[in-house]
Amino acid sequence: MLPSSSSPSSRSTAAAIAVSAAIASIIGAPQPCHCFSLAPNTPATAWPVGPSFRWKHGGSPAASRGLVRDVSPGCRHRNRQVALFGVGDNDGSGDNDGGIYYDDFDFTDAIGSGGGSSMVTPDSFQPALPDFDESRSDVGASVPLDTADLTGSNLRQFSLGSDLIISDYAGSLGFDRVTDWQYYLQGVDDRGNIDEGDERIPVSPRMDPSKPSRTRSSSGSVVRLFRGEFTGKLAGMMRSRGMDNRVWIKEYSSESSHLAMNEMRGVANLMSSWIEATLSDSAKDAQKSSLLEDMRAGLWIQAAQRRYVDSITNTPTKQDDDNLLNLLAMLSKQKAPFTALLGEMNLNDYYDDPNMDPNEWYKALGVKPPSPGSTWLVFDYHGLATASSYAVPMLIQQSKLPPKRGVFGNIVPPPPLPPFKERARYMVQGILKQMLTAVALAHEAGVVHKSIGRNSFLLSSVGQDKREAVSPYAVVVERLRVVLSDWGFSELLEDSVNDEEFRQRAKSFGIPNAIDCKTNKDVAMEFSKAEDLHALGFVFLALLFTTLAEPATLSAPMPPTDDDSWQRLFSEIFEKDMDEFRDYCTNEEIWANVVDLLDMEEGAGWSVLGALLLARERVVQWYQDPEEQELTSARMLLSSPFFQMRII
Secondary structure: OOOOOOOOOOOOOOOOEEEEEEEOOOOOOOOOEEEEEOOOOOOEEEEEEEEEEEEEEEEOOOOOOEEEEEEOOOOOOEEEOOOOOOOOOOOOOOOOOOOEEEEOOOOOHHOOOOOOEOOOOOOOOOOOOOOOOOOOOOOOOOOOOOOOOOOOOOOOOEEEOOEEEEEEEEEEEEEEEEEEEEEEEEOOOOOOOOOOOOOEEEEEOOOOOOEEEEEEEEEEEEEEEEEEEOHHHHHHHHHHOOOOOEEEEEEEEEHHHHHHHHHHHHHHHHHHHHHHHHOOOOOOHHHHHHHEEEEHHHHHHHHHHHHHHHHHHHOOOOHHHHHHHHHHHHHHOOOOOEOOOEEEEHHHHHOOOOOOOOOOHHHHHOOOOOOOEEEEEEEEEEOOOEEHHHHHOHHHHHOOOOEEEEEOOEEEEOOOOOHHHHHHHHHHHHHHHHHHHHHHHHOOEEEOOOOOOOOOOEEEOOOOOOOHHHHHOOOOOOHHHEEEEOOOOOOHHHHHHHHHHHHHHHHHHHOOOOOOOOHHHHHHHHHHHHHHHHHHHHHHHHHHHHHHOOOOOOOOOOOOHHHHHHHHHHHHOOOOOOOHHHHHHHHHHHHHHHHHHHHHHHHHHHHHHHHHHHHHHHHHHHHOOOOOOOOHHHHHHHOOOHOOOOOO
């Protein structure tokens, strides 16, 4: 317990508690709240700290993923929007009794169950599209965005039926509002009002249920996920080339249309930057050079704009089909580490069809039909296995595999797990390295994700079976493809520093206002990128200390490994001291091999974890003394010995 610094009877000013929000860039399943305690009779004043939103997905036979957004409204309020797993709604009824599954691998026990969430019914329309001018052949029905978009993905519209079909309902997505609290001692005047001129002294009270360190409130579902397929000639061309014609389709309600716009803008910029770099490196390849020239000349945009009208008028869409085939082939061959936006699905024909029976949606998909005003975005397909679903000890993953039978119908015991070093190589030089590469590419493209968490990364395979990557027997790095998804809270780097909540959050770390001068803006942009890196650090912790943990038995107890616990351990208990944090991990027998792995190359693994978890603090140190402190970037960390060392 903290002693009271003064009492009302002994001094004219008493100690008061001011609350400010702690920044958290983590994501995970709902966890019990860790609480603080204060001295008896200490007056407490709560200040809004920082709401964050965590996406939650309602499952049908393919569960949902999550986003995290960090949106601190001020120095005293630091809240975030953070995405979470766990709303089961298998039948679309709005109840949460259904389990959550990742394709055919049930991870419900690992990720827990979520809070109640019901589907949000959009009751407003998005801004009307401009009328189509039949006299102009180069204009489609899309609204262009003020963003770089070489491929025309923001302008391409697919027709339901002739271009795409919807195969099944995959789940729903909402978010939790998460608020982290930090407590301060601050003087009050004779009237009991907080003295704003008095210095605020941070305190760390413990175990007082009335003073929580984290609170949560839930939204409803605002996004629905569907699995779809390309159809018609385009699908035939894809199958003839051995390509996957499946797609993911997200339906954003009218209330979440701003998330759809953020996703379109962020992914389009990232894709364009990545394509420029990829094709520019192939200057001696005439075909690739020609593709880049066509994109720069706007030919891809023109074909994308015409697609919807050409499709509904039975006009050949060969040029745009060829462009899509080239784009998907490039993304697959180069293993692009991000979800690619292919276009938007236009449902005008569905809404205008007087013979369309809404009950067909219930019969075919088990959910209610779409509401006018929603936005439907189409992405390339990577399955639904996330880093969160993989953050389970291998022994538990192995126990959940369906049993195999021998030639006489007898159950055959599963083969032993691969050796630890093979699994460690797959984790470090495969999963973690590709995650860091994805963040590096985004930052180099001038995009910050702002919602990175273990649910933001899809673990996929270069083959048709996307679940291959999360098998407990998967150890071949070359077949792995890690994809950073869910860009609904992303922003262009320059825009992110203009957000008032970001400015107040940065100010609490000592970062100056970005609008004061160019130097301050540069520092603020570095801090914005550092927030992504900080969040990525907790993803690394989750994977290293769960997937590579080695419990003796299935029922053996494990230390808590949820994000809330990691945050509390690192920030509060060990006060961001990596040496003390390492000592804690060393004392757990199930982490012995993980600690040895991180100790290799003179502690290269711990250095990477420290650089990520303390990325924000290092920006502050760099701002204060640029000659002594080097900035941490995702690209710089990729050159660490941790990702280059020989493990096997």
